[in-house]
Amino acid sequence: MFTIKRSQKFEYAHRLLNHPALCQYLHGHSGNAEVEIMSNTLDDQGMVEDFSILKKAMSEVLDLWDHATLLYENDPLISTFMLHQQRLYLFNEPPTAEVMARTLFNKLQDFFPGRVKRVTISETEKNQATYDRGI
Amino acid sequence: MFTIKRSQKFEYAHRLLNHPALCQYLHGHSGNAEVEIMSNTLDDQGMVEDFSILKKAMSEVLDLWDHATLLYENDPLISTFMLHQQRLYLFNEPPTAEVMARTLFNKLQDFFPGRVKRVTISETEKNQATYDRGI
């Protein structure tokens, strides 16, 4: 089986409400998204998919996450951020790397139905979370 | 001449008020600080300075910047952040990598007077700013 993987960085602020340690405070990361698309065969160009197509699909989400603040929809900071016209992306769960990975995975399914193998979000070089199709 | 360099990461949110592009919106970075300390001679341990000493000095500032929001003191978001007890670090200039580098440089002068050679702050892997002693 063939798989292509493309990674892309994005610069975001977030915080995890109710987190017992420092993650409860607004902070930020140079996040990295890695997306894997699979195929049993190659197209006429010898490709699973042109990397530029994958880039474009990823950007549908990553352009919204880049230079933005990612928050849980219950976060009390939201009203002030909206008043000051910040770029916000709201989740109905805490904005962890796990939740971000599943969110990106699901959005990419629209572009590559049944062919998204795995999405990984790296919060830092040390910490990352992956969502995949299971076995 | 001998120089030692130590680098350390920190995860911060910031924004640049009045920036014409996306940097005006609150976002974040996995920042990296590189500090260089110089000496013409080595101590009994064969060192410019024990790396653990340099680490401790850097942490005096970086522990305040890590998992925090760095803002210009005129930023209208500050009052809300204070109300919600966020970890803030305020500058009397825009919180650019240049300003952060000079700030860290000046703080380290207290620990290593006349021996701080250069401080570099990387906002991303591609973009960084350095403050040094000039020639």
Next chain:
Amino acid sequence: MFTIKRSQKFEYAHRLLNHPALCQYLHGHSGNAEVEIMSNTLDDQGMVEDFSILKKAMSEVLDLWDHATLLYENDPLISTFMLHQQRLYLFNEPPTAEVMARTLFNKLQDFFPGRVKRVTISETEKNQATYDRGI
């Protein structure tokens, strides 16, 4: 399925007795351990497991490997090292990356029973070994 992965470095000396080439001589590496923990669901914090919990579990082993010498229990150098009170970690097999990966995997099973997906030890940036649960 969700997976989180955390990596951590450690600085160790080792040697491989009977190795036909340079690995027979005592040398060292900046090793890297990557541990993956899996889960079908997320907890209330939107996490597989808090990264700090995973860090703590990994440290149970990695704190013993860091700034230490890893040797096969039959190594004739051991008595001298003990006499000079070195930090030793002994294996009943050669201290290869493969053996280290399985050792760390098995220790982590105590903390995350049935949920350790894969452990990878990188000896260098080029060479690494993985132990996983099979299929």
Next chain:
Amino acid sequence: MFTIKRSQKFEYAHRLLNHPALCQYLHGHSGNAEVEIMSNTLDDQGMVEDFSILKKAMSEVLDLWDHATLLYENDPLISTFMLHQQRLYLFNEPPTAEVMARTLFNKLQDFFPGRVKRVTISETEKNQATYDRGI
């Protein structure tokens, strides 16, 4: 199950005939090949396979790709390159990362029959393709 992975860089020129964008023009990459070999057991040395054996097997192909030009066998530039005695490696498909990964995978099967798990070719740090044994 145990897996070892070795990566090796190679510097190559290529182009993709009929590609709609810039890849149609001759250009180059610092490619990276990652090869994974698996085993359920370890040998007497505590290894899946000595890394030097894997390195030697990989070099059978990578020495031909390094400092060479990789082209589709129909490429009209070939005759001129042969006249000027260039180092060429020709494929009967477009020389994409996908095709390169499968080519290397198949060659390595001669050395490690049934034990090659996965081969990944990175064109750039962002874009890579993998060929594996499927499930």
Next chain:
Amino acid sequence: MFTIKRSQKFEYAHRLLNHPALCQYLHGHSGNAEVEIMSNTLDDQGMVEDFSILKKAMSEVLDLWDHATLLYENDPLISTFMLHQQRLYLFNEPPTAEVMARTLFNKLQDFFPGRVKRVTISETEKNQATYDRGI
């Protein structure tokens, strides 16, 4: 003194005519350009120069080098490449990292007169060349 540094990758083919070893054959690299611009003071935005301005200036050259073939103007392959409408960038010296660094340095002087501190071209992660203003 303040310095900002921006790095950018580009994918190019080249060869060094008359080189005694493998560099005489057409091959390629994922090159990296690092440009440093200096200033004694910061502007109103707290910057040496907006990174986007530096990016734009660098692109004036790097867009020509990316997905292109860089050759010495005497290279006998040029006529064939022109016939096949390749993207070529010709130098009146061998296209080494040293020559590329000086070329980019001189072009950037038009944008930042007297303020270009140093330009570094990395051919590979191991090998790089720098051109600077001397002392």
Next chain:
Amino acid sequence: MFTIKRSQKFEYAHRLLNHPALCQYLHGHSGNAEVEIMSNTLDDQGMVEDFSILKKAMSEVLDLWDHATLLYENDPLISTFMLHQQRLYLFNEPPTAEVMARTLFNKLQDFFPGRVKRVTISETEKNQATYDRGI
């Protein structure tokens, strides 16, 4: 002025006698050496020096440090290591990154008299030491 820089890794064990913390115990690193050679002019090949020449000069020292144990000549472990025919490299100072950098610098002066600009030894990705010609 032109400078070329080449980096090379080496895998070594060492310890720092009398160090107050963990460095007193035998441990190891994947060290990295970066050597910079300068020149005001380029040779006929458009080079400061062929990278292969620099590689060869660096190897004169690095081949002795790789897969070896680096110790202060007073270290009480030496006699046992000699008895067991280990690969040793002894310094008349503690084997710190600083001392290693100056040692490599001085050896390279034999190959490139007056043209060695700077030698940097990285113990880890975070900690490094440089020896240069001063101003």
